[in-house]
Amino acid sequence: MSHPRRARALEVVAPYTSAPLGHFIDGKPVAGAGATFEVIEPATGQVLGRTSDATEAELNAAVAAAKGAFPAWAALTGDKRKEILHRIADLIEERAEDIAAVECLDAGQPWRFMAKAAVRGAENFRFYADRAPMANDGKALPSPDHLNFTTRHPIGPVAVITPWNTPFMLSTWKIAPALAAGCTVVHKPAEWSPYSARMLVEIALEAGLPPGVFNAVNGLGETTGKRLTEHPDIKAVAFVGESRTGSAIMAQGAPTLKRVHFELGGKNPVIVFEDADLDRALDASIFMIYSLNGQRCTSSSRLLVQRSIYDAFVEKAAERVRKLKVGDPFDPATEVGPLIHTNHIEKVLSYMPIAREGGAKIAVGGERVPGVGDGYFFQPTLITGAEQTMRVAREEIFGPVLTAIPFDDEADALRKANDVEYGLAAYLWTNDVGRALRVSGALEAGMVWVNSENVRHLPTPFGGTKSSGIGRDGGDWSFDFYMETKNVALAYGGHKIQRLGV
Numbered sequence: 158m159s160h161p162r163r164a165r166a167l168e169v170v171a172p173y174t175s176a177p178l179g180h181f182i183d184g185k186p187v188a189g190a191g192a193t194f195e196v197i198e199p200a201t202g203q204v205l206g207r208t209s210d211a212t213e214a215e216l217n218a219a220v221a222a223a224k225g226a227f228p229a230w231a232a233l234t235g236d237k238r239k240e241i242l243h244r245i246a247d248l249i250e251e252r253a254e255d256i257a258a259v260e261c262l263d264a265g266q267p268w269r270f271m272a273k274a275a276v277r278g279a280e281n282f283r284f285y286a287d288r289a290p291m292a293n294d295g296k297a298l299p300s301p302d303h304l305n306f307t308t309r310h311p312i313g314p315v316a317v318i319t320p321w322n323t324p325f326m327l328s329t330w331k332i333a334p335a336l337a338a339g340c341t342v343v344h345k346p347a348e349w350s351p352y353s354a355r356m357l358v359e360i361a362l363e364a365g366l367p368p369g370v371f372n373a374v375n376g377l378g379e380t381t382g383k384r385l386t387e388h389p390d391i392k393a394v395a396f397v398g399e400s401r402t403g404s405a406i407m408a409q410g411a412p413t414l415k416r417v418h419f420e421l422g423g424k425n426p427v428i429v430f431e432d433a434d435l436d437r438a439l440d441a442s443i444f445m446i447y448s449l450n451g452q453r454c455t456s457s458s459r460l461l462v463q464r465s466i467y468d469a470f471v472e473k474a475a476e477r478v479r480k481l482k483v484g485d486p487f488d489p490a491t492e493v494g495p496l497i498h499t500n501h502i503e504k505v506l507s508y509m510p511i512a513r514e515g516g517a518k519i520a521v522g523g524e525r526v527p528g529v530g531d532g533y534f535f536q537p538t539l540i541t542g543a544e545q546t547m548r549v550a551r552e553e554i555f556g557p558v559l560t561a562i563p564f565d566d567e568a569d570a571l572r573k574a575n576d577v578e579y580g581l582a583a584y585l586w587t588n589d590v591g592r593a594l595r596v597s598g599a600l601e602a603g604m605v606w607v608n609s610e611n612v613r614h615l616p617t618p619f620g621g622t623k624s625s626g627i628g629r630d631g632g633d634w635s636f637d638f639y640m641e642t643k644n645v646a647l648a649y650g651g652h653k654i655q656r657l658g659v
């Protein structure tokens with residue numbers, strides 16, 4: 158692990174690792190007074206630094222800053238917010254290489270994907286910057302007696318809580334629309350990958366975002382995250398993470414009637430029919446599960462293949478999986494990097510005996526990769542001969558593990574695809590247009606890609622059904638979450654008003 162980009166990443170995080178990393182509140186760094194915990198480099202297992210768990214007072218100060226900054230930020234014109242958000246995007250672009258390198262360092266994600274993810278973060282800001290002037294707009298809904306019109310107003314200070322898999326890109330996806338809507342933000346990044354979040358909040362201040370509009374607190378989920386979601390001055394929680402954490406946050410926010418937006422886990426099927434373009438289907442299936450180390454909510458972790466082509470297709474998949482390049486995340490040739498943490502590699506590993514005991518076969522991989530430093534490298538793995546009833550076909554493993562399952566016909570494919578608690582994304586490969594329409598209509602998923610991998614188009618809705626989420630991001634959907642809609646009914650003055658007590 159001696160790539161020059163790693164040396165650069167260490168230089169970039171040096172100000173954050175020389176002492177335990179605290180918080181960023183009201184436009185200023187705050188040294189944390191709370192307990193500290195280690196941040197580990199997934200590729201080497203070495204300690205990069207320590208981070209502070211926010212104390213109750215620190216958390217309260219962050220929320221107070223967001224509350225204090227809200228009226229002025231909400232009152233600013235959309236054009237002014239647009240200007241500042243574009244400036245944030247400019248600075249992200251200027252620092253994209255450093256941001257990407259930091260993601261390789263503390264999240265272990267391969268450079269080939271992170272370089273694009275940092276730039277995507279800037280695009281998220283530009284997309285919502287351009288929409289900021291329209292965020293307040295509503296509808297005219299005239300009736301014979303009244304002119305009804307709606308307007309939208311930012312809901313207030315919001316919490317954004319994010320995971321570690323693609324930390325920077327995911328956080329911009331929430332923070333950009335919140336700021337464009339006129340909300341103020343307290344962000345709590347994942348404890349295992351805190352550094353790019355600090356870069357973002359510093360960039361935002363440098364870009365001219367007023368102090369207090371965007372604050373960042375570090376800490377653990379059970380302490381800092383919990384307090385944030387319980388705080389009465391936080392009006393909404395945008396959360397990305399595991400389904401069970403979503404349930405906890407819903408309960409934590411219930412006493413204060415928090416509005417919640419959840420992007421949760423997935424066990425997404427890629428369904429390959431015998432009439433499909435099989436070469437493209439193979440490329441997309443491999444990409445969607447082994448990119449981002451398989452730590453991807455929209456990963457195609459279940460490969461459902463029609464029985465007539467199952468053996469041949471799965472054999473070709475196996476050849477590709479064997480050849481995947483596992484290694485240093487900073488090396489641009491690397492396709493699969495390390496998993497995030499020792500706890501996570503243990504979790505992924507634990508599914509291997511579960512697969513065998515369930516009656517499936519581990520056709521490729523299944524073990525830690527020997528000899529690639531002391532990091533958490535797991536072999537790209539292909540499980541074959543699985544049935545939809547098995548745990549490896551039902552539970553989110555969140556690693557480079559693909560479970561292949563045969564199906565007989567359209568009805569069987571649909572039954573198996575939908576037979577999970579999740580419903581985030583689904584991928585469908587067929588050249589029969591009628592079948593594409595029938596199956597995409599019946600799939601229980603928030604997003605279906607036909608003859609494609611996950612290609613994100615920002616105006617479209619992103620989100621899941623069932624245990625995969627509540628609400629949608631993207632386009633105008635994000636504003637619906639971060640804003641309150643108000644209806645004003647203006648009488649023409651001639652309608653009959655009942656006269657009581659005359």
Ligand code: NAD
Nearest residue numbers: 319320321346347378382383398399402420421422423454
């Ligand atoms: P996680 O739920 O463990 O943690 C996510 C965040 O929630 C972290 O910042 C954590 O500190 C915080 N948290 C934990 N407990 C909390 C609590 N009680 N109250 C408040 N905050 C709390 O998830 P993870 O392991 O970091 O991330 C992986 C998961 O994220 C996977 O399930 C994956 O599918 C999901 N994910 C979903 C999407 C999507 O768009 N649907 C995108 C990326 C990741």
